[in-house]
Amino acid sequence: MEGRDCMGCAKTGSGKTAAFVLPILQKLSEDPYGIFCLVLTPTRELAYQIAEQFRVLGKPLGLKECIIVGGMDMVAQALELSRKPHVVIATPGRLADHLRSSSTFNIKKIRFLVMDEADRLLEQGCTDFTKDLEVIFDAAPTQRQTLLFSATLTDTLKVLQGIAANRPFFWEAQAEVRTVEQLDQRYLLVPEKVKDAYLVHLIQTFHDEHADWSIIIFTSTCKTCQILNMMLRKFNFPSVALHSMMKQKARFAALAKFKSSVYRILIATDVASRGLDIPTVQVVINHNTPGLPKIYIHRVGRTARAGRHGIAITLVTQYDIHLLHAIEEEIKKKLDDFSVEEAKVLKILTQVNVVRRECEIKLEATDFDEKKEINKRKQLILEGKDPDLEAKRKAELAKIRQKNKQFKDRVMQTMQRRVALKMKRKQQKRKLQQQQQQEQQDHQQQVQQKQKKQKQKLKQQQLLPPTTTKGKK
Numbered sequence: 001m002e003g004r005d006c007m008g009c010a011k012t013g014s015g016k017t018a019a020f021v022l023p024i025l026q027k028l029s030e031d032p033y034g035i036f037c038l039v040l041t042p043t044r045e046l047a048y049q050i051a052e053q054f055r056v057l058g059k060p061l062g063l064k065e066c067i068i069v070g071g072m073d074m075v076a077q078a079l080e081l082s083r084k085p086h087v088v089i090a091t092p093g094r095l096a097d098h099l100r101s102s103s104t105f106n107i108k109k110i111r112f113l114v115m116d117e118a119d120r121l122l123e124q125g126c127t128d129f130t131k132d133l134e135v136i137f138d139a140a141p142t143q144r145q146t147l148l149f150s151a152t153l154t155d156t157l158k159v160l161q162g163i164a165a166n167r168p169f170f171w172e173a174q175a176e177v178r179t180v181e182q183l184d185q186r187y188l189l190v191p192e193k194v195k196d197a198y199l200v201h202l203i204q205t206f207h208d209e210h211a212d213w214s215i216i217i218f219t220s221t222c223k224t225c226q227i228l229n230m231m232l233r234k235f236n237f238p239s240v241a242l243h244s245m246m247k248q249k250a251r252f253a254a255l256a257k258f259k260s261s262v263y264r265i266l267i268a269t270d271v272a273s274r275g276l277d278i279p280t281v282q283v284v285i286n287h288n289t290p291g292l293p294k295i296y297i298h299r300v301g302r303t304a305r306a307g308r309h310g311i312a313i314t315l316v317t318q319y320d321i322h323l324l325h326a327i328e329e330e331i332k333k334k335l336d337d338f339s340v341e342e343a344k345v346l347k348i349l350t351q352v353n354v355v356r357r358e359c360e361i362k363l364e365a366t367d368f369d370e371k372k373e374i375n376k377r378k379q380l381i382l383e384g385k386d387p388d389l390e391a392k393r394k395a396e397l398a399k400i401r402q403k404n405k406q407f408k409d410r411v412m413q414t415m416q417r418r419v420a421l422k423m424k425r426k427q428q429k430r431k432l433q434q435q436q437q438q439e440q441q442d443h444q445q446q447v448q449q450k451q452k453k454q455k456q457k458l459k460q461q462q463l464l465p466p467t468t469t470k471g472k473k
């Protein structure tokens with residue numbers, strides 16, 4: 001409210017959205033114009049959710065907001081932008097596209113730039129926003145208030161301070177543990193090969209005991225997400241999938257069905273791990289142990305929001321124990337063991353594995369992998385790269401790497417051969433020395449024996465009386 005830049009770091013579900021929406025609405029009410037505020041967020045679903053909060057809280061002001069995200073009609077979006085909405089909520093990629101291609105709107109006069117999930121926006125992860133952010137920052141005025149929010153700001157603080165340079169006010173909710181108190185955090189140690197049987201058992205248990213609970217299951221890849229959804233449906237569980245390989249409309253439809261509790265189980269990749277606020281979610285299951293503690297914090301934060309209780313169970317295989325330790329170290333809390341009835345898991349083991357295999361075969365028969373390839377090509381085109389050229393470059397790079405590897409292997413082999421030869425020669429030398437020593441010893445012994453014999457002979461000769469010759473006398 002004082003006009004300074006601001007960085008806000010507080011736990012998941014603690015109300016960071018309202019913390020920026022309300023002051024912005026206050027300022028907007030004093031001097032309303034469009035485009036007054038730009039909110040950037042990493043995912044399309046989150047953009048819709050933030051827009052919803054603006055709509056609800058800004059209704060008395062007659063607020064006009066506009067959502068600019070990928071996967072939706074660009075012409076309709078351009079038209080909306082030209083009508084000068086008060087607030088634009090966008091994902092960086094699509095907004096940058098509009099800025100590059102359109103002259104019907106600009107963001108030269110915005111008073112507020114909000115970056116929700118700011119650390120994710122600045123991360124160079126699987127989706128790299130750097131280039132799009134450059135376009136957006138270039139188009140935005142330097143005289144503005146920049147507000148950065150996330151539950152995990154601290155490790156990107158330096159970069160963030162560069163962006164929010166106007167005497168930034170930094171607020172971090174102080175707490176020993178980095179996850180919320182009302183969250184019961186558990187791990188379940190499972191052998192990799194029987195993971196899915198444990199998952200089915202867990203869901204069956206929650207489904208039987210708490211039919212009104214909603215569950216989010218996080219997976220590491222789109223493919224696993226798709227297969228698990230097919231598998232759970234075969235077991236008659238009410239599940240829907242959400243991942244980046246789905247068409248945008250299907251993504252929104254899946255989320256809407258889950259939010260309205262038509263489906264109680266959402267299987268999702270990390271596209272759903274940040275920001276989503278669904279109060280009915282009581283359980284989060286991590287089908288894979290997150291590779292980064294930060295991802296864990298956001299995933300489990302989809303439950304136990306706004307003072308509610310919740311439970312998070314992370315499946316940990318024999319290969320992931322170090323990841324579990326890293327999570328515990330980061331969140332400053334030890335996870336408790338979650339016990340299950342192993343006999344029940346054993347009972348369904350074969351059935352689950354057969355169903356999973358069936359689903360895998362079914363998915364392979366579709367063009368899922370091909371689609372993935374097409375999506376990759378699309379992404380490259382959007383980044384201004386030629387996919388064929390990129391593929392060629394990649395193949396050449398792989399060839400060079402292969403050659404380098406072969407060369408390294410040859411060097412290693414030669415070195416090993418040389419070392420082996422050296423060792424052999426050393427051994428031979430040592431053997432020869434030993435032989436020579438032995439021969440010397442034998443020779444010495446022989447000489448000693450000879451000398452001994454001679455001495456004995458001499459002694460015997462001295463002891464004998466002198467021989468007499470009768471005739472001469």
Ligand SMILES: Nc1ncnc2c1ncn2[C@@H]1O[C@H](COP(=O)(O)OP(=O)(O)OP(=O)(O)O)[C@@H](O)[C@H]1O
Pocket residue numbers: 010011012013014015016017018150151274275276277301305306
């Ligand atoms: N003062 C409040 N009293 C009660 N509920 C609130 C209050 N402020 C916000 N909420 C509610 O708390 C929930 C979580 O808020 P919000 O989504 O803003 O969390 P967040 O801090 O942004 O979490 P995340 O880090 O996961 O994005 C929302 O449903 C919101 O409506």
